[in-house]
Amino acid sequence: MKILFLAHRIPYPPDKGDKIRSFNEIKYLSKNHEIHLACLVDNPDDLKYVNPLRKYCKIVNVAFINSKITKFKAIFCLLDKKPLSASYFYSKKLQKAINYLLLTNNYDAIICFSSPMAEYIFKSTNQPINQSTKLIMDFVDIDSDKWKQYAKYTKWPFSWIYKLESKRLAQYEKKVAQIFHYSIFVSKKEAKLFYMQNPDIRNILAIPNGVDFDYFNPYHFSTNNLSQPTTQSTNRPINPSTSYPMLLFTGAMDYYANVDGVVWFCKNIFPQLIEKFPELRFYIVGRNPASTIKEWANHQVIVTGYVEDIRPYYQMATIYVAPLRIARGIQNKILEAMAMAKPVVSTSKAFEGIEATPNKDLLLADSEKEFIEKITGLLQNPEKRKSLGISARQTVEKNYSWQYNLKILEEILAS
Known part of the structure; x- marks a missing residue:
């Protein structure tokens, strides 16, 4: 045709x-x-x-x-x-x-x-x-x-x-x-x-959308084979490290829904998490970060800008967060994180449309209190993080080809 x-x-x-x-x-x-x-x-x-x-x-x-x-x-x-x-x-x-x-x-x-x-x-x-x-x-x-x-x-x-x-x-x-x-x-x-x-x-x-399972594959992936991630603004190396717990959000950072969700998270949730976990880092990865996003950048909130390969960040993240208060359809960022076998904490809005089971494949949180409780629980429970990640990967393989x-x-x- x-x-x-x-x-x-x-x-x-x-x-x-x-x-x-x-x-x-x-x-x-x-x-x-x-x-x-x-x-x-x-x-x-x-x-x-x-x-x-x-x-x-x-x-x-x-x-x-x-x-x-x-x-x-x-x-x-x-x-x-x-x-x-x-x-x-x-x-x-x-x-x-x-x-x-x-x-x-x-x-x-x-x-x-x-x-x-x-x-x-x-x-x-x-x-x-x-x-x-x-x-x-x-x-x-x-x-x-x-x-x-x-x-x-x-x-x-x-x-x-x-x-x-x-x-x-x-x-x-x-x-x-x-x-x-x-x-x-x-x-x-x-x-x-x-x-x-x-x-x-x-x-x-x-x-429904799909995921490239071969590309987003944590089991056939090594960060050693990739060039070191760099920032969009300075082109200096960024070093995500597994020596400290790391939260991750990915997306176009000039998109209103992403900006709104990330600013809300930085303002109302992340400061309370730092009190419990002083070494915690929050990586915001995505092109064209708005000025309201850059304002939050410090040694614990890392704003990378555009990166050539996003997989090192997924691989090194402890937990993927999707604090979106505005969302429609399917969030590819969540599917990618699940494909990389990462535990995900998401709002109900961001979860809408995804064929997955809450508490088995990912966790849902809509209030500040719920986000803090779910993230705290995962940071304190490596086995729970692992089981959620494995189940998440299996679910996207089943539903998102x-x-x-x-x-x-x-x-x-x-x-």
């Missing part, structure tokens, strides 16, 4: 949530189909990743958007009825490229990754999209609900803007689902919630 794949961000490298999913979909489909990719780039450094994608895509069309300018322009869309997300991820240059692809190709399927990419289909109605072309939307998660959560944790006027975006995006998501033939979500819970909000929509399916989970996408194409 010939497939047009539209993505709101270049799906490479697969080092963060949305890119991990979109890249693995393309990689899987490219084995049996011809993929034409059209996507956006909001970081000029990512332009160098176009060539690696040509291994999987016959055609790669990329349009650069300046995030600062685009955000400014999106503000004027408050006067419009469209969601800001659709305006932010819209590029006239990419629209022209997509129009040409639709004019010169008969596609068997068009896959849009993230709801704003539907705008390119809506604005290409004059192009000859074949009646038999399957329109597949991978919503990933319900973004409108995420904006609703943002509104809860921010002050006016942003709380008002986020609440308005949530309402508009929910209406837009419904419109997309009515027009597209299939609506895909990252978990059964996410798919069920969308159906409850839109009971008239049919063909709502869940395709890319090869197995993406068979559903192949079945949709064949239907």
Whole structure:
């Protein structure tokens, strides 16, 4: 089959949530189909990743958007009825490229990754999209609900803007689902919630994420074979050491949900843990740390910035923490930690959508008190840490194989 794949961000490298999913979909489909990719780039450094994608895509069309300018322009869309997300991820240059692809190709399927990419289909109605072309939307998660959560944790006027975006995006998501033939979500819970909000929509399916078990494998991994981790800001070596207990969080550190959760943890939880465990360290690993994250950096809170290989940090961590108060879908960071056989302490929000058993595969904590109790218990009990880690690894091996989970996408194409 010939497939047009539209993505709101270049799906490479697969080092963060949305890119991990979109890249693995393309990689899987490219084995049996011809993929034409059209996507956006909001970081000029990512332009160098176009060539690696040509291994999987016959055609790669990329349009650069300046995030600062685009955000400014999106503000004027408050006067419009469209969601800001659709305006932010819209590029006239990419629209022209997509129009040409639709004019010169008969596609068997068009896959849009993230709801704003539907705008390119809506604005290409004059192009000859074949009646038999399957329109597949991978919503990933319900973004409108995420904006609703943002509104809860921010002050006016942003709380008002986020609440308005949530309402508009929910209406837009419904419109997309009515027009597209299939609506895909990252978990059964996410798919069920969308159906409850839109009971008239049919063909709502869940395709869970996966984990690269060979790459994230604690049993076939040695930190001795890797270059020493360095900080993004200074390029100086960072030395995670097993000589002291180490908590770990990973993720894009300019992403609001991550920033909110980590600041909450640093402010309200970690100081109380230090009183009990003076040698304890908290590593915050991920690109583009916000200023509010950097403010917490000291000899016990280590902010690394971007790292080439995240596995040394997983390997050396005593406990992985996911203190996210805002979350939707599946948190890949948790799956990776579980694949590395690490004990995980997570909020219920961050755990939502993950097929695992609390108290067997990981621990849940939502309040400051619960986090302190669960982490303290694990730090004092090596056997419990080991048993949780082993069970976690077995669970993700069972439930999160890319090869197995993406068979559903192949079945949709064949239907």
